[in-house]
Amino acid sequence: MTVATCPGQKLTVDEVCGELQISRSTFYDWRQKRRGPRCIRLPNGSIRVRRSDLENWLTDCEDLT
Template sequence: MARPQKLKLPEVLAEIKMSRAAFYRMRARGQAPRIHKLPNGQIRVNRTDLDAWWERCEERVA
């Protein structure tokens, strides 16, 4: 079974075209994609979680 692709936060921010500050504001409101914090403090986002988040965003607009 293949492990899910994990994206670094700068990759996620570039894809969604959002600043780090805006991302953390969304996260504080519970509106950002689910993150995983590594023991070294770095943040990762599963590709599947990011795609699901995009789907939810599209549903809200439609």
């Protein structure tokens, strides 16, 4: 599966999970606890994550110690 690299690209939950090497249940657990990246809920109920939001979230997660 190819993960999009364009900043405006919207990623599916499966693409985000694949890139982070986490399970869908972990993604939804983080989402419920508001610990994951910002998400967009589409009118059909699907969830997308902007590439830029994922990158910003990963930057915020960096351990600088």
